[in-house]
Amino acid sequence: MEQEIRRKTVLSGIQPSGVLTLGNYLGALKNWVGLQEQYDCYYMLADLHTITVRQVPAELRQNVLKTISLYLAAGLDPDKCVLFLQSMVPAHSQLAWLLNCYTMVGELSRMTQFKDKSAKHEDNINAGLFTYPVLMAADILLYQADLVPVGKDQLQHLEIARDIATRFNNAYSPTFVVPQALTFPAGAKIMSLSAPTKKMSKSEDGDGTVFVLDPKDVIIRKFKRAVTDSQSDIRFAEGKDGINNLISIYSCFTGKTVPEIEAEFEGKGYGEFKIAVAETVADGLTPLQNRVSEFMKDREYINRILTDGAEKASYTARKTLSKTMRKIGFYDTSK
Ligand code: ATP
Ligand code: LTN
Numbered sequence: 001m002e003q004e005i006r007r008k009t010v011l012s013g014i015q016p017s018g019v020l021t022l023g024n025y026l027g028a029l030k031n032w033v034g035l036q037e038q039y040d041c042y043y044m045l046a047d048l049h050t051i052t053v054r055q056v057p058a059e060l061r062q063n064v065l066k067t068i069s070l071y072l073a074a075g076l077d078p079d080k081c082v083l084f085l086q087s088m089v090p091a092h093s094q095l096a097w098l099l100n101c102y103t104m105v106g107e108l109s110r111m112t113q114f115k116d117k118s119a120k121h122e123d124n125i126n127a128g129l130f131t132y133p134v135l136m137a138a139d140i141l142l143y144q145a146d147l148v149p150v151g152k153d154q155l156q157h158l159e160i161a162r163d164i165a166t167r168f169n170n171a172y173s174p175t176f177v178v179p180q181a182l183t184f185p186a187g188a189k190i191m192s193l194s195a196p197t198k199k200m201s202k203s204e205d206g207d208g209t210v211f212v213l214d215p216k217d218v219i220i221r222k223f224k225r226a227v228t229d230s231q232s233d234i235r236f237a238e239g240k241d242g243i244n245n246l247i248s249i250y251s252c253f254t255g256k257t258v259p260e261i262e263a264e265f266e267g268k269g270y271g272e273f274k275i276a277v278a279e280t281v282a283d284g285l286t287p288l289q290n291r292v293s294e295f296m297k298d299r300e301y302i303n304r305i306l307t308d309g310a311e312k313a314s315y316t317a318r319k320t321l322s323k324t325m326r327k328i329g330f331y332d333t334s335k
Helices: 022-035 057-074 091-100 105-109 112-120 127-142 152-171 216-224 241-254 258-264 270-297 299-328
Strands: 009-014 040-045 081-085 147-149 180-182
Touching: 009 022, 009 127, 022 040, 022 057, 022 147, 022 241, 040 057, 040 299, 057 081, 057 270, 057 299, 081 299, 091 127, 091 299, 105 127, 105 152, 112 127, 112 152, 127 152, 127 299, 152 180, 216 270, 241 258, 241 270, 270 299
Parallel strands: 009 040, 009 147, 040 081, 147 180
Antiparallel strands: none
16 A cells, blocks of 8 residues: 655754854754755744844844855755745744743753853843743744754754643644754864864854855964864864864865874874865855855845745744644634
């Protein structure tokens, strides 16, 4: 008997809160491309999430344009996946409110991202920063996503999305698919070049963060200044955070394994290694950068992609939202 097998659904997003970093690219975007062939993929720009930290309006608009252009330049194909802007699909904010009432203050207080970001923005510890994971849960649950490709830093948020889904399903009846994280070992946590025990982050400016649109000379300068250690051997080992990070980055760009890289640089110095990594990264990013500038010039195309994407995403999202509202007991005039 022929059995219909449902293709799994994938959902992920990146905040367009600045230019994407090497961390966003290697830990997230680059891995999304291959998934399009196998799964029903929804990739969004999480712009609603960005306002948990104050944004300059004109910059936010520009960053959305840059980020969608980067999605396209990296190989996300609107004919194979749904590309959309979170704020164009009202169901995200709507489901987030509902789920707020199924989320405990205690569980939100344990989130390390909340603790980190409130320490960084002491003057603006707003409620959105606190309920950020609830909006993220809404993003995921609306599409009944089975798999959520993310970097390691997001695993705690994914766990809370699973807890919210399970709690809701148990309180009513099965409503949401309980999602699973999908992490890719290579590039799952790219560290800051200037402080290699901290993750490379978009909101952390300075020489520790490489942005994917940085020109070659800037990339070279940042890698030259990368913090390493007082030894001299290029070896992946505990306590050598800086070198480990450079090895991981080099491996992502060349496809070489750690032993291959160690052998390649045997007997060579840190200076030489840093330059080799820098050149490889800069040259690896050039084609991507060229494609980004082409897409950014074509506003009509970008607007069409976003309008079509929002329409497709809304169709699925609205179905889950009405199902959820029905279960809770909201009055329905169509009945
Ligand atoms: P911000 O600094 O504004 O908080 P961010 O750089 O941490 O931003 P996000 O938009 O929060 O970026 O993350 C988007 C995706 O990139 C997520 O899947 C996240 O796990 C991944 N990611 C972010 N930083 C890194 C990193 N350093 N290494 C690997 N993956 C990362
Ligand atoms: N919080 C994520 C961005 C994000 C996301 C999502 C990722 C918002 N909604 C849904 C996966 C699924 C971050 O990377 N900071």
